[in-house]
Amino acid sequence: xxxxxxxxxxxxxxxxxxxxxxxxxxxxxxxxxxxxxxxxxxxxxxxxxxxxxxxxxxxxxxxxxxxxxxxxxxxxxxxxxxxxxxxxxxxxxxxxxxxxxxxxxxxxxxxxxxxxxxxxxxxxxxxxxxxxxxxxxxxxxxxxxxxxxxxxxxxxxxxxxxxxxxxxxxxxxxxxxxxxxxxxxxxxxxxxxxxxxxxxxxxxxxxxxxxxxxxxxxxxxxxxxxxxx
Numbered sequence: 750x751x752x753x754x755x756x757x758x759x760x761x762x763x764x765x766x767x768x769x770x771x772x773x774x775x776x777x778x779x780x781x782x783x784x785x786x787x788x789x790x791x792x793x794x795x796x797x798x799x800x801x802x803x804x805x806x807x808x809x810x811x812x813x814x815x816x817x818x819x820x821x822x823x824x825x826x827x828x829x830x831x832x833x834x835x836x837x838x839x840x841x842x843x844x845x846x847x848x849x850x851x852x853x854x855x856x857x858x859x860x861x862x863x864x865x866x867x868x869x870x871x872x873x874x875x876x877x878x879x880x881x882x883x884x885x886x887x888x889x890x891x892x893x894x895x896x897x898x899x900x901x902x903x904x905x906x907x908x909x910x911x912x913x914x915x916x917x918x919x920x921x922x923x924x925x926x927x928x929x930x931x932x933x934x935x936x937x938x939x940x941x942x943x944x945x946x947x948x949x950x951x952x953x954x955x956x957x958x959x960x961x962x963x964x965x966x967x968x969x970x971x972x973x974x975x976x977x978x
Contacts, residue, residue: 758932761893765864765936767918768891772863772939775889780839784832786886789914790879791828794821797910801875804902808874820875827880831887838887861889862963863939868930868953870945871899878907881942882920890940894922895930931956938962 775782794801801821802813811819841856865885869878878896885892894911896904901924908922915921923929934941934956943953944967957964 758935761923761929761932761936764893764917764921764923765938768864768893768921771918772861772889772891775891776861778889780835783887783889784835786915786919787828787831787883790883790886790910791825793910793914794824794828794879797906800906801903804906805874805900807902808900809871816875819873823876824879824883827883831883835887859888863890865890865892865940865942866895866933866936866938867892868895868933868941868943868945869897871897874900874903875907877944879910881944885940885942886920891918892920893933893938894920895933896922896924898924898926936960940964943967 798817798821802816805811805816805820806813839859841858844855844857846853846855867878867881867885869881874897878894882892882894894907896907898904904922904924908924911920911922923933934953937960938957939962941953941957941962941964943950943964947968950966950968954964954966
């Protein structure tokens, strides 16, 4: 293993440990702290609209109007939706007690998972990186992001965003090729979110299985789901 890979693995492990400590503290914090983080992303995104447009254009010539519609607008909509519904999502819900617990009250409590890893693709580099970040932060988790190496300008911009509004113990970005992703996948994350090809999705799933880490895979745009009431 080259020295640079050893360095990346060491740094990733240190950041993961710091985020693990932070995630434990966040379990008992008020919801207003989560809301504050979402508002920071919202403000940064609005203030850096032109920079986002330029970065994505420089990566693969996506027009500014399309960046607004398919990248920036969708992220801002995700934040707006989370802010509107967060208190309802986090509120404990009453559940029926069994006969063995007759006379008691039961509730379902929604708690953060811990440290999350988000590995995103090249085709919607801002939306499919920051969108999942919004959801993870709304749920009270710390996050490590691995944007695509195929969109270096946008990936650098996302790293700048994280550095400007978060401490690495809260949100950190690791840019680089597949070796960086493989180093990150060695760590025992509490959840992994991956968008990409089925072939790479299988690799992510293999690594996650070693730690019994739950995963969300969006592979090739095919995400079958059952939508209930």
